[in-house]
Structure formats: C-alpha cells, structure tokens
Amino acid sequence: MSTIEAPARPLHYAPWSKTLHWVSALMILFIIPAGIVMANIGPGKLQNTLYDLHRSFGVVVFVLALARVLVRIARGAPGPAAGLTRFERILSTSVHHTLYALLIAMPLLGWLMTSAYRVDVSVFGLFTLPHVVAQDEATYKVLQRLHFIGGLAMTLLVLAHLAGVIKHTFISRDTVLWRMLPRSWGG
Numbered sequence: 001m002s003t004i005e006a007p008a009r010p011l012h013y014a015p016w017s018k019t020l021h022w023v024s025a026l027m028i029l030f031i032i033p034a035g036i037v038m039a040n041i042g043p044g045k046l047q048n049t050l051y052d053l054h055r056s057f058g059v060v061v062f063v064l065a066l067a068r069v070l071v072r073i074a075r076g077a078p079g080p081a082a083g084l085t086r087f088e089r090i091l092s093t094s095v096h097h098t099l100y101a102l103l104i105a106m107p108l109l110g111w112l113m114t115s116a117y118r119v120d121v122s123v124f125g126l127f128t129l130p131h132v133v134a135q136d137e138a139t140y141k142v143l144q145r146l147h148f149i150g151g152l153a154m155t156l157l158v159l160a161h162l163a164g165v166i167k168h169t170f171i172s173r174d175t176v177l178w179r180m181l182p183r184s185w186g187g
C-alpha cells in the first residue's frame with residue numbers, strides 16, 4: 001500500500017513573504033501610535049494629517065495582508081522552531097494567526113466606522129473608498145468600540161511577538177529571526 005507524504009515545509013519564508021512582512025511591520029509601527037495620538041490630541045492640522053495617514057496606511061496594510069495570505073498559501077511557511085514545548089507551539093501559532101486576522105479585520109472596521117460617520121476615506125489623496133454602510137451614530141459607536149478593542153489586542157500581540165523574537169534570538173539563540181531575514185545576511 002502506498003503512503004502519501006505531506007510536502008516538506010520550507011526552512012525559510014519566501015522572499016515575497018519577507019518583504020511583505022517587514023513593510024507591513026513598519027506601517028503598523030506607525031499606524032498604532034498615530035491612531036492613539038490622533039484620537040486624543042483634539043482638533044487641528046496635526047490631527048487631520050494623522051487621520052489621513054492612519055487611514056491611508058491602514059488600507060495599504062489590508063492589501064498587503066491579503067497578499068501575504070496568498071503568498072503563504074502558494075509558497076508555504078516554515079514550521080514552528082525545533083525544541084519548542086507543545087504550549088509554546090500553540091502560543092506562537094495562535095499569535096501569528098490572530099495577527100493575520102487583525103491585519104484584515106482592523107482596516108475593514110476602520111473603513112466601516114468612518115463610513116458610518118460619513119467621512120470619506122481618501123487613500124493618499126489618490127482615490128476615495130465608497131461608503132459601505134448608512135450614516136448612523138449608534139453603528140459608528142459600536143464599530144469605534146470594536147476598532148479600539150482590536151487596536152488594544154493588536155498592540156498586545158505585537159508586543160508578545162517581539163518578546164518571542166527576543167527570546168529566540170538572545171535566550172534560545174536559534175535561527176527563527178533569520179528565517180524572516182534576507183538569505184544573503186547569513187544566519
């Protein structure tokens with residue numbers, strides 16, 4: 001009887017996965033602080049600029065997240081690092097999958113919320129997203145709450161993700177960080 005073997009998982013992320021990962025990471029490092037500042041500083045030119053940039057980069061992050069999922073499906077991804085306990089494996093996989101879900105859900109919530117408030121979402125002044133829900137204060141409030149909770153969850157998950165990288169690199173001293181860096185950097 002012949003057995004069907006599962007395809008071997010790659011040892012490195014695909015080059016496109018790496019590029020998309022680092023570009024979206026940089027954008028998230030701007031989007032989250034900008035979101036917190038703009039929601040708290042009060043009206044003015046700086047607030048308007050931060051709103052514009054927050055929304056525009058948020059839309060770009062959404063497109064990049066979809067591209068990342070497609071590349072991951074097509075090219076696969078390395079498995080959990082060797083030597084992890086079952087709990088650590090479940091934890092790291094859950095953090096990664098929840099981050100993917102939030103990278104897709106947060107921009108959608110932001111768009112729906114802004115639409116319910118009847119403000120246009122202009123992406124870097126190049127084009128404007130259509131309104132997708134009726135103007136309604138109550139709907140806006142619910143979506144704003146969800147966007148806030150999602151932003152909090154994302155902040156905590158990004159910190160957990162960074163803690164994982166620090167642990168792998170400086171305590172376990174394994175190659176997990178190198179799997180996400182250009183191959184020419186060695187590692």
Ligand code: HEM
Binds near residue numbers: 038055061110154
């Ligand atoms: C991955 C993408 C995104 C992340 C991680 C994110 C995160 C956040 C965070 C942390 C806040 C501060 C919440 C608060 O303190 O109340 C915020 C506020 C806000 N975000 Fe986003 N956001 C994203 C995408 C978007 C997009 C695409 C839009 C619109 C199209 C948007 C619209 C807004 C608005 C209007 C606020 C201010 C809410 C208020 O005035 O209370 N966001 N966002």
